[in-house]
Amino acid sequence: MGSLMNPASSPDDEDALFLIEDRPEGRDQPRDVWRILIVDDEADVHEATELALRDLIIDDRSLVFLHAYSAQQAYDILAETQDIAVVLLDVVMESEGAGLELVHRIREELAQRAVRIILRTGQPGYAPEIDAIRAYDINDYKTKSELTRVRLFTSLTVAIRSYRQIHQLEMGRRGLELIVSASLGLAKRRALHCFAEGVVTQLCALLNIAPEGLVCVASPAGGESPWLIAAAGHYRDLIQSPLHALPDTEVREALERCLRLKTHVLEPRTCLYFDVQGTQGIAAHVAADLPLERVNRNLLEVFCANVTVGFENALLHEQLTDSAYYDPLLRLPNRTRLIQLIDDRKDAHRDSTLALVDLDDFAEINAALDHHFGDRVLRAVAYRLEQVFQPPTLIARVTADAFALLGPSEAIDRRAIEQVFSTPFDLQDKSIRISATASLIRVGPEPRGGADLLKDASIALKQAKRLNRGRATLFTEDLSLAARDRIRLLTSLRSAFYAERLHLAFQPQVELETGRVVGAEALLRWTTKEGQVIPPERFIPLAEHSGLMIPIGEWVLRTACLQLKRLDDRKQSGFRMAVNVSQTQFREPDFISMLDRVLREYQVAPEQIELELTESIAIGHMESTAAKIAEIRRMGVSIALDDFGTGYSSLSVLKQLGIDRLKIDRAFVQEIGRPNDSGIADLVVALGRQLNLGTTAEGVETEEQRRCLMEHGCQDGQGYLFGRPLPSADFETWMADNG
Known part of the structure; x- marks a missing residue:
């Protein structure tokens, strides 16, 4: 609602300028209202729209609102009501394409050509395709945040006046076919200057004059000087020139006056004004020998109204194209455009290089100094890159903090890129030093797609950020092969998980002094359908980074609880089940509720579950x-710190975390009894005793290790000395024999 009733609208916004003033008398149209159909699946949008437009009068008529909350409901209303002037239509309703599908049905099934359609959306990503705008005569397209009260009123006024003129034509005004063919035919033009050239041609046909001396100029919204976007006859060579380059003083002054007054100027020169949103106006000079009064004035105004819609569609096309292919902040090609340029490059035979340049710690700059300062940094970097890498080198912005360079290899090398960041960047009030990590890849003569080249450059960039931060790294084929292997393995892991080819193995944990089984650790295992065993150290990091560890982790917990319940049912109870929890899984907001839900579902006592966390889980x-x-712990579940001694934990960290148990890493257990024994296992046991924590040693394989650990006070151990990890059925058998 705030976007429709924006109190911050400037006074300039309130001075809305509309199309040609033509206040019809009541007898021209006996209806005393304009019917507006609001189509949106959100009730508050209906309320906000009606509130914004309530009591407004357009061309001496008040507004009556009809309401539809779905595309089908809107279709039924339109089928029953023939005099609806404007449809304010949401793009995304019951489906992503509901709005555009309704437009198709209005134009094709109901054959309603006069009704004006203004598309609105709260989701800018669902912009209509240009073909749809062009084919179905869509009057306007706005995001809901753009539609202040004044802009909504402006768009509605333009649409209603357009509807009124088209409706008159449908009742028999001459020139209907010319107008329709002009508006629809011109909308097929791809660029603004092409469309304007078509306007000039159609004006010539409409006024029955030769295409000589016609000029069309546009005044950009940013306040820049007007420029010629189309011309016919002896002015044709001046297209794309500024208006002041026009040699004919009278014509130039007439166009300037037309744009300044924002209305038609009929004497001494004939200039038509088009109030096109997104510009300060467009004007066309008509070198007509006959007085304009000889032409049907109403017909000309209808033409102008329709052409205005066409101009706005052409501008909308350019804006959508610009958004699709260019970065809005830096006006550089974006990733999509870069891929397109690589695919279409004409100099494939040349030795070229593609480089990705990633600004180090840019997110921290944004966080510490705000995004406005970050924008200034990006502009400064882009400016320096443009100074160093001149055409034909192309510069693009491919991510929030990464640039791409594409050009001759002799121009793009590691030294040149590093030189860009060798001196501080001057940002007016302060100077800042920025480092960047870059990757380079040679673009050979063999045909390769832009997406593949960017993928390889990204692989090299990740490698560089890990091993060679702040420098540039040349891509090698080994990096690509390793990355592709990881992708293949991850794809196979996803398939294996959803095909239930993952399983758990259970390794017993025993009391070192008595040999009594006190618990077991659930260990994740993966055997492919071909029988290949994939080590956990290969696939678990992939699952962590891909987010797959979240569902896998819940499955591990459920399966471990199921095993624990089966053992309880067999009267093999009284011991704990240790379950590893990844950092990604632990960080999930609903982790605790999931844990509680699983324990209740399998009727497992919380005291029988011990979650094993790694030391890195507390960093930051x-x-x-x-x-x-x-x-x-308040739930009754205990916490163990896994692989203790290999990470970053300190005494203060252990005290703050409030854990129950330390697990001694197998590497330190293996040192026991050897000449190079570091004694870390003994230190961990002593630390656990000092902090009143339980201790479990991993990887116990010899009797000497067991005896030494026990003598120093370690309570529990697991390893091959006691039992190997076993599948569920084998573990149950082992428990029956040893439990």
């Missing part, structure tokens, strides 16, 4: 991690 999130651990 100490307070939130400690709070979540405390909440889990």
